[in-house]
């Protein structure tokens with residue numbers, strides 16, 4: 136990345152008198168996080184208590200326990216943390232009810248350049264994620280868990296490998312547990328999409344496939360497959376221990392609990408923070424040590440998200456409900472601030488070109504539409520655009536969105552249209568007068584330093 140947020144290290148381990156007692160208000164997921172390295176199994180169990188699973192029993196007992204787990208997740212109101220905010224219990228129930236032995240995929244592909252929360256979680260607290268994956272496996276009747284980590288996230292890969300080895304040496308954890316293994320996936324924006332992950336694990340390319348069948352019906356090895364983000368699974372691990380009422384003590388009724396946010400941009404300590412849903416943007420910025428420059432706008436939800444202008448940020452709260460009137464969502468928990476010093480049109484052109492390069496090149500409107508959109512923005516930045524370039528952007532956007540096999544073009548178009556709306560005067564100035572002084576400044580929005588050409592087409596290495 137050109138500007139990498141760092142993992143938050145200020146959070147201190149809470150004082151505990153009894154192992155496994157419920158974590159205080161916050162931090163929950165990040166309780167006990169160390170400045171460096173992963174929490175060892177022994178320390179993890181001392182902090183959170185034993186894995187709350189019943190072992191063995193007759194088939195009917197197993198089914199009853201599984202149903203109770205899913206009911207508890209439903210009562211907690213847990214929504215997925217991978218970006219779509221889909222109800223976790225609904226997804227689990229669909230897999231549990233499908234025919235055949237299920238498989239759980241823990242998704243840490245994290246192809247979004249502005250997000251660091253999944254790798255932070257795995258690097259620091261791998262056992263919390265593995266607990267959640269094993270509990271989810273019990274809930275859906277799976278005998279196998281595959282943890283998918285981005286191949287460029289070396290520390291996450293090491294931490295997961297080490298954690299799997301630690302658990303295999305624990306007679307208490309190994310007995311009756313599903314088989315857990317690691318798969319590294321290409322660093323590509325669409326590689327973390329559910330059907331792309333399933334296709335990759337099955338030996339194909341890490342590219343989205345046409346659905347149906349959905350992974351819950353026919354996924355890895357053609358078995359019902361639960362694909363859940365790793366942060367979602369970490370919440371499952373805590374809900375199974377402390378219950379739905381505890382989970383709902385934080386957050387708002389429509390979005391209970393806490394969530395991880397990657398905060399980047401002009402703040403003293405960019406990084407990963409745990410907040411409760413509905414917390415104010417101002418409190419997040421304050422926790423990061425405050426801004427280091429005047430803020431022009433904030434991007435919520437990453438590169439498939441939406442901008443909110445600086446004049447509208449006062450009073451903004453971080454939840455689906457509170458961001459909806461601004462046309463934004465938290466997506467995978469991303470808040471990106473842009474300073475007054477940056478050129479929003481040049482930044483949009485860079486991101487639009489990168490997003491065009493991330494097309495899996497399977498659907499015509501996605502390949503050609505995103506490329507044409509990026510070229511038009513580049514022409515606007517350079518002051519060489521056709522006088523009707525702004526109109527052309529709108530036309531291209533409507534020809535590109537909702538015409539792909541996955542949501543990639545929709546997200547890219549969403550971001551572009553939001554930039555055109557929020558930075559309308561800057562776009563008009565560039566179209567008339569060409570580059571501004573800020574165009575040549577060091578870019579602020581994070582992008583991978585070297586584009587990963589066609590990484591999605593590589594075959595599975597470790598699946």
Ligand code: SF4
Pocket residue numbers: 325342343344493494495496497498499501502538539540541542543544
């Ligand atoms: S819409 Fe784009 S990214 Fe999605 S499957 Fe089609 S070509 Fe690939």
